[in-house]
Amino acid sequence: MHDSKMPQAIAPTLFLSDCDVASITDWSAAVAALADAYAHPTSDAMVPPRSMARGDGFWLRSLTAVSPAGGHMGCKLIAASMRARCASYLIALFNQQTMALSALIDGNRVTGLRTAATAALAIDLLAPQRTLRVGVIGAGFEARGALDCLMSVREVARVRVFSPTPASRERFAESFRPALDIEALNSAQEAVQDCDVVICAARSRDESAVLQGAWLPAGVTVVSLGSTLPEQREVDVVTMERAVCIVADMPQEVLHDTGDGIAAVSAGVKVAEKLIPLADLVAGCVQPRRNESDIVLYKSVGSALQDVVIAQMLYERAKQQGLGIDLPASIVPVSK
Numbered sequence: 001m002h003d004s005k006m007p008q009a010i011a012p013t014l015f016l017s018d019c020d021v022a023s024i025t026d027w028s029a030a031v032a033a034l035a036d037a038y039a040h041p042t043s044d045a046m047v048p049p050r051s052m053a054r055g056d057g058f059w060l061r062s063l064t065a066v067s068p069a070g071g072h073m074g075c076k077l078i079a080a081s082m083r084a085r086c087a088s089y090l091i092a093l094f095n096q097q098t099m100a101l102s103a104l105i106d107g108n109r110v111t112g113l114r115t116a117a118t119a120a121l122a123i124d125l126l127a128p129q130r131t132l133r134v135g136v137i138g139a140g141f142e143a144r145g146a147l148d149c150l151m152s153v154r155e156v157a158r159v160r161v162f163s164p165t166p167a168s169r170e171r172f173a174e175s176f177r178p179a180l181d182i183e184a185l186n187s188a189q190e191a192v193q194d195c196d197v198v199i200c201a202a203r204s205r206d207e208s209a210v211l212q213g214a215w216l217p218a219g220v221t222v223v224s225l226g227s228t229l230p231e232q233r234e235v236d237v238v239t240m241e242r243a244v245c246i247v248a249d250m251p252q253e254v255l256h257d258t259g260d261g262i263a264a265v266s267a268g269v270k271v272a273e274k275l276i277p278l279a280d281l282v283a284g285c286v287q288p289r290r291n292e293s294d295i296v297l298y299k300s301v302g303s304a305l306q307d308v309v310i311a312q313m314l315y316e317r318a319k320q321q322g323l324g325i326d327l328p329a330s331i332v333p334v335s336k
Contacts, residue, residue: 010098010100010330010332010333011100011102012326012327012328012330013100013101013102013103013104013326013327013330013331014102014103014104014315014318014319014324014325014326014327015103015104015105015324015325015326015327016103016104016105016106016314016315016318016323016324017106017324017325018106018108018109020106020318020323020324021105021106021108021109021110021113021314022109023323024314024317024318024321024323025109025113025314026317027116027117027120027148027149027152027153028152028153029313029317030113030114030116030117030149030310030313031117031120031121031124031149031152031153033117033309033310033312033313034114034117034118034121034306034309034310035121035282036069037067037068037069037305037309038121038278038279038282038283038305039282039283040068040069041068042068042279042305046065046066046068046305047064047065047066047250047303047304047305048064049250049252049253050062050063050253050304057081057082057083058079058080058081058082058083058084059079059080060077060078060079060080061077061078061080062075062076062077062078063075063076063078063302063303063304063307064076064304065303065304065305065307065308066096066308067096067305067308067309067312068305069309070096071095071096071312072093072094072095072096072102072308072311072312072315073093073094073096073308074091074092074093074094074304074307074308074311074312075091075092075304076089076090076091076107076110076111076304076307076308076311077089077090077091077092077107078107078111088108089106089107089108089110089111090104090105090106090107091103091104091105091106091107091110091307091308091311092104092105093105093308093311093312093315098333099333100330100331100333101330101331102315103311103315103318103324104327105311105314105315107307107311110307110310110311110314111302111307112141112142112145113145113310114302114306114307114309114310115142115145115146115225115300115302115306116142116145116146116148116149116150117149117306117310118249118278118300118303118306119146119149119150119199119223119225119298119300120146120149120150120152120153120154121153121278121282122223122247122278122281122298122300123150123154123197123221123223123298124153124154125281125282126221126247126281126288126289126296126298127154127196127197127221128196128219128292130196131154131155131156131157132150132154132155132156132157132196132197133156133157133158133159133194133195133196133197134147134150134156134158134159134160134195134196134197134198134199135159135160135161135162135191135192135193135195135197135198135199136159136160136161136162136172136191136198136199136201137161137162137163137188137191137192137198137199137200137201137202137210137211138163138199138200138201138202138210138226139161139163139165139168139169139171139172139202140168140201140202142201142225142226143161143163143172143199143201143202143225144172144175146199146201146223146225147159147176147199150197150199151180156180157181158180158181158182158183159173159176159180159181159182159183160182160183160185160190160191160192160193160195161173161182161183161184161185161191162184162185162186162187162188162190162191163184163202164202164204166184166186169184169185170184172184188210188211188212188215189212189215192211192215192216192217192220193215193217194217195217195220196219196220196221197220197221197222197223198211198216198220198221198222198223199223199225200222200223200224200225200226200234200235201225201226202226202234203226203227203232203233203234204233207231207232207233207259208233209233209234209235209236209237209239209260210234210235211224211234211235211236211239212236212238212239213235213236213237213238213239213240213241213242214238216239216242216295218292218293218295219292219293219294219295220295221295221296221297221298222235222239222243222295222296222297222298223297223298223300224239224260224297224298224299224300225300227258227259227260228257228258228300228301228302229257229258229259230257230258230259230262231259232258232259232260233259233260233263234259234260235260235297235299236263237263237264237267237269239260239297240260240261240263240264240269240271240297241264241267241269242295243274243295243296243297244274244288244289244290244294244295244296245274245275245276245286245288245289245294245296245297246271246274246275246276246296246297246298246299247276247277247278247281247288247296247297247298247299248275248276248277248278248298248299248300248301249277249278249300249301249302249303249305249306250301250302250303251275251276251277253301254271254275254299254301255271255272255275257301258299258301260299261299276288278298
């Protein structure tokens, strides 16, 4: 029997450009959407491991997920070339009921948006319920997004930032003034002293750890965003060892597929026993700290669930605001 087109009318596929995404981005809405999604039960089958096809100096990564909150399922594709030093991001959203292709979205900003919003959600649940003192290692878009998003959900008293490039850290600090008490410092060790939260969103050129666990004050919440592959390093073994729990958006990937996790396991750190899924933290199923002095770590590798939830939020906001382009042709579901 041959496939045949389904008879019902299908709404046009909406295309959202990078500019469209920028105009409808909202930190608070992103955090709220993620909190709602992570509060729903999610099976491993709904968020399978990512896959990566590698060429000589380039790769194509695929992340797929079904939103547990209903609505859509989707896929993010990342095409990247280390030689050309460029990447393209595409998110496709499919309606869970009709299988129609609801949207194609430029995923460039979505990656940063979901990373920052998930980090802010984790910090809000892990850090003390008071005005926060924040140390930042890194001055790129991930560090900027994480701090900006955190300020949308929590009061921040002061920030100390370090980046290896003096001009970069000064620009970072200046961009938050005068609304924020922020200072650019000459070392990562200085930046993390006396902090409630350390946001780490940087890697060294030789992939040695940029955050040393020996520097960490008691009771600190560490967020690691910059090392997501086996060949990448961001936090050292002592950081992983001192953490009483390691909250992860994708626990098995953090354990087996990040340089930080691999190095810690090789050094004898019982990482698997410390791992807590972010979903369990959001659902209130775990108590990450036993004492105020306990150090906790949130380590992110990124999840298709985050991408799909944020993309759905952007799609719904775009429809409400009349933004985006309806494509003249689309994929039409077929009978099976």
